[in-house]
Structure formats: structure tokens, C-alpha cells
Amino acid sequence: MSSVAVKPLRIVLAASEAVPFFKTGGLADVAGALTKALADCGHEVTLIIPDYTPLRQNKAGLPAVHDTGLQFTIDMNGRSVTGEVNWARYPQSTATVLLVRQAAYFDRGQPYGDAGGGYADNSERFCFFSRAVPEICRLMVLRPDVLHCNDWQTGLIPALLNSRYAQIAGFEQTASVMTIHNMAYQGAFWKMDMLLTGMHWGFYNPSHMEAWGSLNLLKTGLAFADQLTTVSPTYAREICTPEGGCGLDGLLRWRQSALTGILNGIDIDVWNPATDPLLPAPFSADNWQTGKARCKAHLQQRLGLASSPRTPLIGMVSRLVDQKGLDLIAGCASALLHRRVQLAFLGTGDARYESLLRDLAKRHPEQVSAVIGFDESLAHQIEAGADLFLMPSQFEPCGLNQMYSQRYGTIPIVRQVGGLADSVSHYDGTPAGLETATGFVFADYSMAGFSTAVEQALSAWQDAAVWNRLVRNGMHRDWSWQQSADRYVAVYHEALAKVASRKAENRL
Numbered sequence: 001m002s003s004v005a006v007k008p009l010r011i012v013l014a015a016s017e018a019v020p021f022f023k024t025g026g027l028a029d030v031a032g033a034l035t036k037a038l039a040d041c042g043h044e045v046t047l048i049i050p051d052y053t054p055l056r057q058n059k060a061g062l063p064a065v066h067d068t069g070l071q072f073t074i075d076m077n078g079r080s081v082t083g084e085v086n087w088a089r090y091p092q093s094t095a096t097v098l099l100v101r102q103a104a105y106f107d108r109g110q111p112y113g114d115a116g117g118g119y120a121d122n123s124e125r126f127c128f129f130s131r132a133v134p135e136i137c138r139l140m141v142l143r144p145d146v147l148h149c150n151d152w153q154t155g156l157i158p159a160l161l162n163s164r165y166a167q168i169a170g171f172e173q174t175a176s177v178m179t180i181h182n183m184a185y186q187g188a189f190w191k192m193d194m195l196l197t198g199m200h201w202g203f204y205n206p207s208h209m210e211a212w213g214s215l216n217l218l219k220t221g222l223a224f225a226d227q228l229t230t231v232s233p234t235y236a237r238e239i240c241t242p243e244g245g246c247g248l249d250g251l252l253r254w255r256q257s258a259l260t261g262i263l264n265g266i267d268i269d270v271w272n273p274a275t276d277p278l279l280p281a282p283f284s285a286d287n288w289q290t291g292k293a294r295c296k297a298h299l300q301q302r303l304g305l306a307s308s309p310r311t312p313l314i315g316m317v318s319r320l321v322d323q324k325g326l327d328l329i330a331g332c333a334s335a336l337l338h339r340r341v342q343l344a345f346l347g348t349g350d351a352r353y354e355s356l357l358r359d360l361a362k363r364h365p366e367q368v369s370a371v372i373g374f375d376e377s378l379a380h381q382i383e384a385g386a387d388l389f390l391m392p393s394q395f396e397p398c399g400l401n402q403m404y405s406q407r408y409g410t411i412p413i414v415r416q417v418g419g420l421a422d423s424v425s426h427y428d429g430t431p432a433g434l435e436t437a438t439g440f441v442f443a444d445y446s447m448a449g450f451s452t453a454v455e456q457a458l459s460a461w462q463d464a465a466v467w468n469r470l471v472r473n474g475m476h477r478d479w480s481w482q483q484s485a486d487r488y489v490a491v492y493h494e495a496l497a498k499v500a501s502r503k504a505e506n507r508l
């Protein structure tokens with residue numbers, strides 16, 4: 001339970017993916033873990049996600065999903081589209097999960113797109129989902145205090161609350177909060193897709209739903225929501241600048257007083273090296289050497305790398321896209337290999353990065369492994385078995401892997417951006433620095449900056465006392481969701497206060 005005495009709120013979270021049901025990236029981890037953390041604080045939480053039915057049907061260990069019998073219809077530009085609602089209990093939680101079923105939109109091989117890119121009807125799919133959320137709240141009489149939306153796929157919801165649903169029973173006090181998980185993905189579509197939004201054409205203007213000549217669903221959420229959050233304090237500052245704002249920095253500066261950066265937590269039950277069923281040997285912050293050494297040996301064997309306890313093993317688990325700094329890795333790869341390290345990559349993404357890593361592994365099979373795919377168990381085993389972990393991102397709203405790494409005794413090498421800057425303490429080589437340091441942080445997005453950090457890390461690897469201290473510092477850090485959940489609740493109350501004062505003004 002929360003340390004802060006709170007009045008229970010009725011919270012509806014809307015997201016396009018959430019663990020344990022569907023995951024393509026960090027959004028799913030956050031949506032799932034925040035749901036659980038808020039329910040653990042005593043709030044009444046409902047998580048609403050699309051039901052990508054075929055993707056969950058073959059997945060082991062999911063909670064049972066039941067049909068509610070509820071059907072609803074949305075007028076999508078003159079065409080009536082019917083959806084259904086399934087429900088499940090969130091694992092080990094009092095929270096409810098509602099899964100929006102619409103076979104034509106969501107029974108696909110992937111949530112957002114295939115090898116050819118995003119699905120051509122993504123605008124329609126997620127306008128439907130966004131319109132389904134308040135409609136389901138209405139039909140199920142959920143009467144939310146707060147509707148918490150995440151990323152562009154749900155950006156239409158705050159606009160609907162301020163227009164169509166403003167006068168509807170059950171939404172009198174409902175406040176909206178919009179969380180930005182990544183400014184680089186905005187849901188920008190052809191302006192005629194306004195017809196799918198259920199919003200009046202008058203809102204297609206630069207103060208509301210239009211940005212740079214397109215309908216922009218992230219902007220819509222940012223313009224209409226009562227409060228805005230993003231996933232780290234540093235990223236909250238970065239997105240208000242022209243470099244970080246991806247074209248929406250003007251709006252964000254205008255709304256800066258409503259914007260809060262809240263660092264994500266991690267699910268410390270799922271990511272716990274002492275109990276993780278996916279590891280060949282458990283280990284804990286107080287006794288990690290033997291277990292971690294066994295995890296490393298197992299990983300080297302699984303990936304076909306040379307069995308060598310003294311060779312530093314560097315891991316990376318990532319979407320393979322420009323954001324993640326793969327051009328720096330490509331540029332430094334041969335220098336790294338000369339330093340006699342091993343590299344273990346796991347990821348999917350842009351074809352050119354996939355083939356670059358595959359080629360590297362083919363040319364250096366004992367030193368480099370590249371698994372192109374999405375593999376939860378290997379992700380856990382790399383976090384546990386590697387000595388070092390790479391995240392040289394161009395930008396990184398929060399990043400989760402650097403937190404998983406520290407919890408698993410794996411030293412992160414990260415760029416000083418976004419949540420990486422907020423969650424990794426650089427080791428500057430001094431005894432005072434060693435008291436709190438947990439990794440290596442570089443500022444310049446350049447091969448020189450990245451190589452220097454790698455050199456610093458490899459020289460720390462040579463000194464067992466330094467290394468052990470870095471590992472211990474990282475493993476003892478608290479990454480639980482409790483603190484972050486309390487901050488979200490504070491934001492919810494700010495949003496509710498805003499709604500209350502708006503209503504009071506309207507009554508005058």
C-alpha cells in the first residue's frame with residue numbers, strides 16, 4: 001500500500017499495448033506495471049487495450065479472458081463499426097483489464113505494422129480504439145475520475161472528453177491526463193482522416209488537432225488533456241526545445257506548466273534476478289558472483305560464443321532503429337572487437353541494422369552474436385549474463401533496459417539523454433564517485449564520446465574492487481513503481497482540480 005494516505009480514485013488507463021497481454025516496447029511495460037501499482041495503492045483501476053486476439057492466443061501464462069457480452073457501435077465516417085468487450089483480471093491485482101475486440105482492425109500479425117511499415121489504416125484503427133474508450137466507460141457506467149491516455153494511439157480521447165462527452169452523464173468530473181512515451185511517434189495522418197475522429201472540422205486548426213498540414217493525434221492529446229506527463233524529468237525539459245520537440249515544442253512550451261516528468265519504475269517482481277524463472281541460476285544483490293557467472297557461462301553457450309569468464313561480455317536488447325544509436329555501434333564495432341570483448345545483440349527493426357548485426361556475427365562467430373527477433377527469455381538472460389549493457393541512444397524518453405541492467409548487476413554504458421541521464425550515475429574514476437556510481441555516461445553523440453565511455457568501462461572491468469562496487473551500487477537501487485505511482489496520483493489530483501475550477505467558472 002502507498003505510504004501516502006490517498007482517497008481512492010476511479011482511474012481508467014488507455015494504452016495500445018500492455019504486459020502481460022501484448023508488448024512491442026517500453027509502453028507495454030509501463031502501462032501494465034502502472035496499472036498494478038495504482039491498484040496496489042487502493043485505487044479502482046481499469047486498463048483498456050485493443051484485443052489483438054491472435055497474438056495472445058498462443059501465449060502461455062496469460063490470465064483467462066472472458067466475454068462481457070457488451071457490444072458497442074461507432075460511426076466511422078458514415079459506416080457503423082461494431083466492437084465487443086472482453087475482460088480479464090490483471091495478474092496479482094484488483095485491477096480490471098478490458099480488451100476491445102474488433103476483428104477487422106485488431107486481428108493482425110502485429111499491433112502496428114508489418115515488414116512493409118505501419119498498417120495503412122492505422123489512423124482508422126486507433127481512432128476507433130480511442131472512440132471506443134469513452135463509449136465503453138459510458139456503457140459500463142465506469143464514471144472515471146481520471147482517464148489516463150498514453151501516446152498517439154489514445155490522443156483523441158482528451159479531445160472527445162472536451163467535446164462529445166462533455167455533457168454526457170458520467171463524465172461531469174472526468175479529468176484527462178496524457179503521457180508522452182516518445183515524441184518521435186505522433187500519429188500524423190492525412191487531414192481527411194478528421195472524418196474518422198468524430199470531432200468537428202472546426203478543431204482542425206494549429207491550436208488543436210492540426211500540425212504542419214496533417215491531422216496529428218499526439219498533438220490532439222497534448223492540446224486537450226488537463227495535465228501532461230512524460231517518462232523522465234530530463235525528457236520533460238528536452239521536448240520543450242526545438243531539438244527534442246519533434247515539431248511540437250511550441251505547444252509544449254505553451255503547456256509547460258501542465259507538464260511533469262515522472263521517471264518510470266520497473267516491475268520488480270518480473271525483473272528480479274533472485275526469483276527470475278528464465279535464468280539458469282538465481283543471484284541477489286548480496287550474493288551475485290556465482291549466480292551471475294553461471295548466467296554468463298550459460299549465455300555464452302546458448303549464443304555459441306567462446307566460453308570465457310574473463311572476456312567482458314557486452315549486451316544490447318533493443319528495437320533496431322536510428323534512435324538507439326546503432327550507427328555509433330556500427331562505427332565502433334571493429335575497434336571494440338580489437339579490445340577482445342564479446343557482443344550479444346537481440347533486436348528487431350530496420351532491415352539495414354538487422355543485416356549489419358547479422359554480418360558482424362557471421363564474420364566473428366566466437367565474438368559476436370546477433371539474434372534478430374523478439375525473445376523475452378533471451379532478453380532476461382542477456383540482462384543477467386552480460387557484464388556491460390549498451391544504450392548509446394540519440395534520444396531516450398526513459399529507457400527501461402538500463403534499469404533492468406543495474407538490477408541484474410550489469411553495468412550500463414549510456415548517453416546522457418532523457419531517462420538515461422536520470423537513472424545512471426557516471427563513474428568518474430574518483431573514490432568519492434565510486435560511492436554512488438552505477439555505470440558510464442557520455443554526453444557527445446559521437447564515436448569519440450562513445451569510445452571513451454567504453455574505454456572507461458573496460459578499465460573499470462580490470463579492477464575487481466571497483467567493478468564489484470559498481471555492481472553492488474546498481475543492484476541496491478530502488479526501481480519499484482511505488483514512488484512513481486504516487487507522483488501520477490499527485491498529477492491526477494492536479495487534473496481534477498483543474499476540471500473543478502473550470503466547472504466553477506462555467507457556473508458563474
Ligand code: ADP
Nearest residue numbers: 025026318319346347373374375379399400401
Ligand atoms: P523502447 O520503448 O523505446 O523500445 P525501452 O528501453 O523503454 O525502449 O523498452 C524496451 C522494452 O522492450 C524492454 O523491456 C526490452 O527488454 C524490450 N525489448 C526490446 N526489444 C526486444 C527484443 N527483441 N526481445 C525481447 N525484448 C525486447
